[in-house]
Amino acid sequence: SRPPSEEGHSVDELCPNVRIHEGVNVSNIMEVPFVVSIQRRISPNLFAHFCGGALIRPHWVISAKHCFQQQRSIDSYRIVGGTIDSEDTKAESSEIADILYPDEQSGSHDIALLRLKSPLTIAQREDFQQLKLASDVAANKYHSCHCFAAGWGVDSLDSGQPMRYLKRARLSMKFPKKCYEEHLYHTGNFPLYEDPSLYHCFERGEGEDRGVTMEGDSGSPVYCHVTDGTGRVDAVLYGPVSFGYYPEDANGVTIMADKMTYTSNPQIHADWIRKNMKQ
Structure with missing residues (x-):
């Protein structure tokens, strides 16, 4: 059973209309219409998936900064949306017009804001579920419900090849302080970030659709799905996947199922994101 909220209601009671999907396959892109595949050119007429992103407006995608650190030409990338098939030749796509990064004076920020040359029209549909930032919802009235990651990442460490079809995994959020303690342990007290508020972290969730990135x-x-208990459900972005750790057992064997996933907190950059999207 799920832990009660501070008001004494269980998460399932507060989220009666959140659809729970068995398994991890996404059967229809409208279940997660904001998920896009970021692809790079591997030959003159061929692209391949290498990172994911979140479509937050028809011309704008949020992703991770480290995806673009190989100093490739900006025209070697494209964004593919509106499909669960990363190899769909009929899927809508757009080149990238600009890649923006926030000011890093206050620490490490693994966030990139991508401006597209042409809009992805799936974001203009009336039934498009728009991802919100935490400040877009009334935090004192809403309750975090079910959290998920969705992407085309490899199916195992041995395969090395991204999956063709989109999958989704249920995750469980951990407290920022616990995240930071885990991070210090895995980096030998040489953290990639020093402010616990910069990142969220998640572990494998519960249920048949649980998984890891x-x-x-x-x-x-x-x-994460959030609701005020009245039946209205919003999807709130808790960040692009940034990095993760695989814990080891006493014999030094990697425990795949217990991977920790860290996401760069977009709420810190909410004003910067909104300002750039208005320009």
């Missing part, structure tokens, strides 16, 4: 899921959105 893998290579190729970088930049993919982690989002």
Whole structure:
């Protein structure tokens, strides 16, 4: 059973209309219409998935900064949306017009804001579920419900190849202080970030659709359903996938199922994101 909220209601009572999907396959892109595949050119007429992103407006995508650190030409990338098939030749796509990064004076920020050359029209549909930032909802009235990551990452560490079809995994959010303690342990007290508020972290969730993020899921959105208990459900972005850790057992064997996923907190950059999207 799920823990009660501070008001004494269980998460399932507060989220009666959140659809729970068995398994991890996404059968229809409208279940997660904001998930896009970021692809890079591997030959003159061929692209391949390498990172994910969150479509937050027809011309704008949020992803991870580290996805674009190989100093490739901006015209070597494209964004593919509106499909669960990363190899769908008929899927809508757009080139990237600009890649923006926030000011890093206050620490490490693994966030990139991508401006598209042409809009992805799926975001203009009336039934498009728009991802919101935490400040877009009344935090004192809403309750975090079910959290998920969705992407085309590899199916196993051995395969090395992104999956063709989109999958979704249920995750469980951990407290920022606990996240930071885990991070210090895995980095030998040499953290990639020093402010616990910069990142959220998640572990494998509960249920048949639980899972973890893998290579190729970088930049993919982690989002949580929130509701005020009246039946209205919103999807709130808790950041693009940034990095993760695989714990080991006493014999040094990697425990795949217990991977920790860290996401760069977009709420810190909410004003910067909104300002750039208005320009």
